[in-house]
Amino acid sequence: MDNNIKRKLKSVFEAPMPAKKDDFLNQLDYPKASRLDFIKSQAGYIRKQVWVLSLLLFIGTLILMYYFEVSDSVIWILSSALPFISLVSIGEIFRSITYNMDELEMSCKHNFLEISLIRFGILGLANLAVLISLLILLAGKTDFGFFRLGLYLTTPYLLNCYGSIFAVNRLKNREIVYVCGVVTASVSILNALFTTQINDIYTDKYWSFWIISFIILAVFSYKEILKLIKKMEELKWSLSLTV
Amino acid sequence: MSVSLRDQYDKIYRYCFFKVNNKEIAEDLTQETFLKYFAQTSYINRGKPLAYLYTIAKNLCIDFYRSNKGDQELDESVLRSDDISEFETNYDIKQAVSVLPDDLQEFLLLRFSNELGIGEIASIMGISRFSVYRKLNKALGMLKAILREE
Numbered sequence: 001m002d003n004n005i006k007r008k009l010k011s012v013f014e015a016p017m018p019a020k021k022d023d024f025l026n027q028l029d030y031p032k033a034s035r036l037d038f039i040k041s042q043a044g045y046i047r048k049q050v051w052v053l054s055l056l057l058f059i060g061t062l063i064l065m066y067y068f069e070v071s072d073s074v075i076w077i078l079s080s081a082l083p084f085i086s087l088v089s090i091g092e093i094f095r096s097i098t099y100n101m102d103e104l105e106m107s108c109k110h111n112f113l114e115i116s117l118i119r120f121g122i123l124g125l126a127n128l129a130v131l132i133s134l135l136i137l138l139a140g141k142t143d144f145g146f147f148r149l150g151l152y153l154t155t156p157y158l159l160n161c162y163g164s165i166f167a168v169n170r171l172k173n174r175e176i177v178y179v180c181g182v183v184t185a186s187v188s189i190l191n192a193l194f195t196t197q198i199n200d201i202y203t204d205k206y207w208s209f210w211i212i213s214f215i216i217l218a219v220f221s222y223k224e225i226l227k228l229i230k231k232m233e234e235l236k237w238s239l240s241l242t243v
Numbered sequence: 244m245s246v247s248l249r250d251q252y253d254k255i256y257r258y259c260f261f262k263v264n265n266k267e268i269a270e271d272l273t274q275e276t277f278l279k280y281f282a283q284t285s286y287i288n289r290g291k292p293l294a295y296l297y298t299i300a301k302n303l304c305i306d307f308y309r310s311n312k313g314d315q316e317l318d319e320s321v322l323r324s325d326d327i328s329e330f331e332t333n334y335d336i337k338q339a340v341s342v343l344p345d346d347l348q349e350f351l352l353l354r355f356s357n358e359l360g361i362g363e364i365a366s367i368m369g370i371s372r373f374s375v376y377r378k379l380n381k382a383l384g385m386l387k388a389i390l391r392e393e
Binding site: 005008009011012013014015018019020021024025029030 | 248249252253256257260261266269270273274277278281336337340351352355356357358383386387390
């Protein structure tokens with residue numbers, strides 16, 4: 001009986017149709033959300049696992065530094081773990097792009113490209129913050145210096161970014177996130193193998209190899225990101241043609 | 244125009260109509276509510292925007308009664324006959340609700356017609372969540388008793 005009453009109560013208070021509703025709402029000049037509000041709302045839609053993984057890596061580094069002496073082994077462990085942060089970030093972007101989540105979430109208030117770029121920015125900044133925090137923590141404890149250490153940590157990360165976005169740009173199936181997972185695991189294992197098998201990989205002997213790799217991967221990643229943006233523009237156009 | 248704004252317009256209008264029982268005045272008060280709400284942008288970022296919307300509507304209805312006491316005769320009989328013809332199937336429950344005290348009717352409207360959460364109702368009415376539950380249970384209990392008698 002309770003449910004029946006509650007259901008009927010819904011219509012008990014019905015009022016006559018309002019006469020001026022449409023005119024009023026069409027003319028209503030209500031304050032729009034600011035750019036900062038927009039960024040904040042988008043950050044809220046990013047899944048918790050992205051932040052949790054970044055935090056775990058940061059805490060893991062602190063623990064490593066506390067219990068072990070900072071050495072080459074710590075660097076290869078960290079540089080092998082960093083691609084996984086980019087995996088969750090790319091997975092997050094892929095989720096939005098594939099399922100057009102952004103359109104639903106913002107009710108078409110902002111366009112698809114704008115929302116995706118904001119998310120890129122948020123995730124990129126979050127990754128950068130983790131990376132810089134790690135560098136600040138480790139820089140003083142090694143002989144490499146800030147930039148050299150940054151190079152060792154970011155090169156595998158960039159390789160993973162390039163590989164994953166390359167896959168996102170060319171494959172169309174929805175299982176693409178698993179492909180990105182395979183790319184990440186491969187990069188991580190390769191990095192671990194390289195750095196443990198080649199004893200002097202972090203010495204001056206291979207310095208030029210790291211710089212060249214970094215520059216090539218940065219350029220390639222940039223090109224892939226541009227392709228991804230172009231792809232989203234096409235998608236936006238296609239969506240605009242649908243009713 | 245977002246869907247939720249249209250939806251909220253209907254709900255605030257329903258609330259004002261319940262309070263003043265006059266279509267035109269209810270709509271004027273609804274529009275005044277939205278204008279006041281958006282004139283103070285700080286409401287939007289305070290975390291309980293819906294409660295503020297209702298609080299403004301409630302205060303406007305109170306102000307309306309204060310300033311128009313005795314001036315305006317509200318044609319309740321016309322409204323009631325309209326309502327009956329529109330919701331004939333729910334006639335019994337409508338009659339039963341009309342017997343309840345006004346404050347309990349308001350709780351029922353906010354909870355079941357406008358589908359507000361307990362926390363939101365508590366915020367609008369300025370009472371605790373426990374008190375809202377108590378009022379709703381009391382209203383439903385009285386309603387069932389009236390319906391059983393009929």
